[in-house]
Amino acid sequence: MENIIEVTSLAKIFGNQTALEDVHFSVKKGETFGFLGPSGSGKTTTIKILTGQLSHTSGKASVFGKPAATLNKPQDRKRFGVITDNSGLYQRLSIEDNLKLYCNLYDVPSIRISEVLEMVSLSKERKKNVAKLSKGMIQRVTLARALLHEPELLFLDEPTSALDPANSKHIHEGLRELNRKGTTIFLTTHDMGEAESLCDRVAFLNKGRIQLLDEPKTLRRQFAENTVLLELQDGSNITLPGGQEGAKEVYERMASGQVVSIHSNEPTLGDIFVEVTGRELV
Amino acid sequence: MTFSMKRMYAIFQKDVRDLSKNMYITTTMLMPLALAIFYSTMDEVTMDMHYLIINLCFAAVGVFVQSAIIAEEKEKNTLRGLMLSPATLPEILGGKSLVTLVLTMATVLICALLMGYEPANYMIVGGAILISCFFYIALGTLVGLLTKSVVEASVLALPVMFIFSFGSLFLTLIEEYPILSFIEYLPSVQLVELAIEVETGAVFADLWSNFAIILAWIVLASLLTAVVYKKKEMDA
Numbered sequence: 001m002e003n004i005i006e007v008t009s010l011a012k013i014f015g016n017q018t019a020l021e022d023v024h025f026s027v028k029k030g031e032t033f034g035f036l037g038p039s040g041s042g043k044t045t046t047i048k049i050l051t052g053q054l055s056h057t058s059g060k061a062s063v064f065g066k067p068a069a070t071l072n073k074p075q076d077r078k079r080f081g082v083i084t085d086n087s088g089l090y091q092r093l094s095i096e097d098n099l100k101l102y103c104n105l106y107d108v109p110s111i112r113i114s115e116v117l118e119m120v121s122l123s124k125e126r127k128k129n130v131a132k133l134s135k136g137m138i139q140r141v142t143l144a145r146a147l148l149h150e151p152e153l154l155f156l157d158e159p160t161s162a163l164d165p166a167n168s169k170h171i172h173e174g175l176r177e178l179n180r181k182g183t184t185i186f187l188t189t190h191d192m193g194e195a196e197s198l199c200d201r202v203a204f205l206n207k208g209r210i211q212l213l214d215e216p217k218t219l220r221r222q223f224a225e226n227t228v229l230l231e232l233q234d235g236s237n238i239t240l241p242g243g244q245e246g247a248k249e250v251y252e253r254m255a256s257g258q259v260v261s262i263h264s265n266e267p268t269l270g271d272i273f274v275e276v277t278g279r280e281l282v
Numbered sequence: 283m284t285f286s287m288k289r290m291y292a293i294f295q296k297d298v299r300d301l302s303k304n305m306y307i308t309t310t311m312l313m314p315l316a317l318a319i320f321y322s323t324m325d326e327v328t329m330d331m332h333y334l335i336i337n338l339c340f341a342a343v344g345v346f347v348q349s350a351i352i353a354e355e356k357e358k359n360t361l362r363g364l365m366l367s368p369a370t371l372p373e374i375l376g377g378k379s380l381v382t383l384v385l386t387m388a389t390v391l392i393c394a395l396l397m398g399y400e401p402a403n404y405m406i407v408g409g410a411i412l413i414s415c416f417f418y419i420a421l422g423t424l425v426g427l428l429t430k431s432v433v434e435a436s437v438l439a440l441p442v443m444f445i446f447s448f449g450s451l452f453l454t455l456i457e458e459y460p461i462l463s464f465i466e467y468l469p470s471v472q473l474v475e476l477a478i479e480v481e482t483g484a485v486f487a488d489l490w491s492n493f494a495i496i497l498a499w500i501v502l503a504s505l506l507t508a509v510v511y512k513k514k515e516m517d518a
Contacts, residue, residue: 051366053515072515074284074368082366088359090296092303097296104292105367145363 002029004153004184005050010059012045012208019045020208023059032175032185034199036192036269038279042208043188044084047157050186051082063153078106081146084157091131095122095141098130099148106149116144119174136167143174154178156187160194172198192270202269206277220266223275229263239265289369293377297351301381306432307347311389314338318393329481332399333450333474336390336411340470341447343386344418345425346439351378352426353435356514365515371508379419386415403480406489413496414473420503421446427510450474469499 005027012020020042027033035043048054049061052071061068064079071077089098099113117123120140130138139159146154156175160168168191175198179185189195195202196216203213212219226242230253240246253259267275274280301307318335321327355361355378364374390411401407425442429435449468456462465471476484476492486493 053362053366074286074289074370077366077368086359088355088361088363090300090360091358092300093296097299101292101296102367104295105289105364105369107288107368 003027004029004031004064005033005186006060006062007046007050008060010046010049010061011057012042012049012054013057018208020049020056023205023208023210025203025210025213027184027186029184030179030182031200032179032187032198034195034202035186035188035205036190036195036202036273037188037205038190041205043190043205044157046205047082047084047155047186047188051080051155078149079151080153080155081149081151082155082157083142083146083159089130089138089141089145092129094127094129095133095144096126098141099145102145102148108149112148116147119147119177120144121170136163136170139163139167140170140174143171147174147178150181151183153184153186156185156189158189159187160189160191168194192268192273196269204273204276206279211276212272216269219269219272223267223272225265225267227265229265230259231261231263232258233260234258284370285372286368286370290373290377290380293364293369293374294380297378297381301351301385306350307385310342310346310350311385313342314389314393315396318396322396322398327397327399329478330450330474332394332397333470333477334448335393335397336473337447337450337470339386339389339393340414340418341443343389344382344415345422345443345446346436347385348379348382348419348422349425349429349435349439350432351382352423353429353432356426356429357431361514371511371515375423375507375511379423382419382422383415386419387412390415401477401480402483403485406480406486407477410473410476410489410493410496413493413500414469417469417496417500417503418446420500420507424503424507424510427507427514446470467495469496472496 003026005025007023007025010020010023011018023042023046035046037043045054049056050063050068052069055069063071064076066076071080090101095117096113099116100110103110103112113126114123117126120143122137122140122144125133125137130141133141143159159175160171163171172194175185185198187195187198199216201213201215202219204211214222227239228242228246228250230238230240230250232238232253240249250259250262314335317338321331321335352361355364421442422439425439426435429438446468447470449465450471452462452465453471456465472492472495476489479489479492
């Protein structure tokens with residue numbers, strides 16, 4: 001499958017501080033790619049380089065087959081969208097007026113406003129001034145704005161940071177729908193739950209370097225302990241080995257009605273991150 | 283570089299809507315109007331008084347308002363959104379400057395009407411005022427781009443406004459302090475000189491040096507603005 005983003009030996013140095021070092025990855029067309037790491041690991045720096053907002057020190061970063069730094073022509077800008085947790089909206093204007101501006105900038109018919117507001121469940125609020133919206137609603141308007149021109153590639157920098165679970169769920173549903181329609185998504189987050197639920201592949205970024213890159217289920221399997229956890233009727237838990245050896249005991253305990261629930265001992269992406277990097281995802 | 287009238291007009295329309303709800307802008311515009319009303323009650327309004335008000339319009343609206351609207355875009359992170367959109371530098375700055383141009387020229391016109399200013403040659407004086415306005419808007423844009431917030435822009439705009447708009451008040455000091463002779467080349471001084479010449483019957487051919495100096499200031503301010511904008515487009 002065609003690669004939309006290709007990054008080779010990318011490095012970025014600010015003064016005497018290395019923000020990115022020898023970063024390699026590629027993102028396939030139609031994929032949702034997660035760039036995971038704690039604050040200060042280089043996630044936003046990477047997005048800024050890929051969207052032409054920041055120059056890099058060495059290496060290569062290309063988007064749509066062109067060097068990222070050259071993506072400043074209107075026809076290139078129409079191919080991607082960017083959402084950050086502080087993507088500015090005009091506070092004194094209504095949601096509709098904010099979106100109308102971007103319809104005109106992207107040469108999109110105004111009818112699209114109703115469609116994107118429907119997607120983010122804000123149709124009833126379209127005349128409301130942005131200043132009167134909650135943080136969650138503002139983030140949904142930002143998403144709606146990025147969806148107006150149906151970009152081929154969407155960069156999301158911590159899209160649900162500081163949002164409550166209900167609002168995050170809303171945003172996630174919108175992103176899945178967009179991805180189903182063919183948009184490639186590049187997502188940075190330190191929320192492992194978000195990464196697990198949205199991403200086809202994830203890269204763990206720590207201190208400016210990628211330490212692991214694969215599909216979430218492959219990573220979980222790779223780091224799994226191959227044991228099962230049984231929750232018993234008497235309230236106790238026991239861990240049994242996987243395979244033939246454990247299967248017999250699981251069967252016996254189930255047959256005698258002792259088992260309330262069975263869990264595989266697959267680690268979460270957060271657990272794997274801590275194991276690989278020795279750092280918590282905060 | 284591509285240029286789309288539709289995109290520039292979209293930014294202009296957005297700013298018109300936004301500014302109509304912005305008290306800071308509307309109250310700033312009232313300042314030269316209030317002073318024009320005050321001067322209009324006087325028996326005789328001299329050319330210096332007319333141009334004090336016209337230069338105040340340039341300073342308060344052209345520089346101050348333009349710097350505030352650009353700085354606000356930066357402060358609220360909306361300029362980044364525009365920069366990442368298909369809108370190009372001339373479209374963004376053109377759209378934003380067009381609003382200020384309309385506001386400045388409207389304020390100048392109302393003030394001139396209030397004070398009963400009737401130049402001997404409307405074409406020449408009107409043209410000179412219009413091109414001077416371009417300079418002050420470019421200056422306001424530059425101040426807005428160099429600052430991070432509306433408050434910071436207001437602080438930086440004050441000395442800039444003072445030098446460029448009221449420099450003519452210090453012309454009398456040049457003999458005593460020759461270092462101040464640069465004041466003679468300020469666009470505000472050139473505009474007043476041009477307006478006085480027009481009243482004595484000067485035609486365009488007599489005034490080309492005034493126009494050339496004002497145009498040189500426009501070119502310089504526009505180049506600086508473009509360089510700073512390009513620098514701000516990239517973070518580091």
